[in-house]
Amino acid sequence: MNKTTELTCIRCPIGCLVSVTADAQGNVMDIRGNGCPNGSRYAASELVNPVRIVTSTVRVEGGELPVAPVKTKTDIPKGRVFDCMEAINRASVKAPVRIGDVVIADVLGLGVDVVATRDVGEAAAEPKQDVEEAAEQIRGEREV
Ligand code: SF4
Numbered sequence: 051m052n053k054t055t056e057l058t059c060i061r062c063p064i065g066c067l068v069s070v071t072a073d074a075q076g077n078v079m080d081i082r083g084n085g086c087p088n089g090s091r092y093a094a095s096e097l098v099n100p101v102r103i104v105t106s107t108v109r110v111e112g113g114e115l116p117v118a119p120v121k122t123k124t125d126i127p128k129g130r131v132f133d134c135m136e137a138i139n140r141a142s143v144k145a146p147v148r149i150g151d152v153v154i155a156d157v158l159g160l161g162v163d164v165v166a167t168r169d170v171g172e173a174a175a176e177p178k179q180d181v182e183e184a185a186e187q188i189r190g191e192r193e194v
Contacts (some may be wrong), residue, residue: 057096059089060183068093106138108153110170111125113145118170123163133158138181145172 054071055124064085070093078097088096095101103125107117137157147170152165154173
């Protein structure tokens with residue numbers, strides 16, 4: 051017996067309501083309501099093997115910002131999204147970070163890297179002297 055599922059396509063902001071009909075074995079028999087071929091591909095995939103791109107942030111050690119935005123380079127199975135988020139939460143990188151740097155290689159063994167999506171430079175170096183020391187040094191140099 052065929053079963054029809056209604057989905058909202060998330061591939062673009064239009065958000066078409068797409069109906070996917072599959073037979074008892076899960077074979078897609080019919081797709082309607084999609085405004086473009088991407089919606090058809092999305093709906094078929096969503097029924098058989100739903101996937102998502104994960105976006106999050108990772109801690110940066112010694113960075114001008116405490117975190118850097120990251121994302122999975124490609125889709126991962128929807129059922130592994132929370133595991134992926136936990137892996138990213140456990141990770142940290144050292145500044146500087148550059149767009150495209152691999153933050154986690156082959157996350158969860160899924161064959162997908164987590165990559166940085168913006169640059170984060172190193173934090174400004176700590177002043178070597180405090181203000182009083184610097185003032186003392188300047189006064190001493192003036193007296194010579
Ligand atoms: S079916 Fe096409 S037009 Fe409609 S929401 Fe999906 S991507 Fe956008």
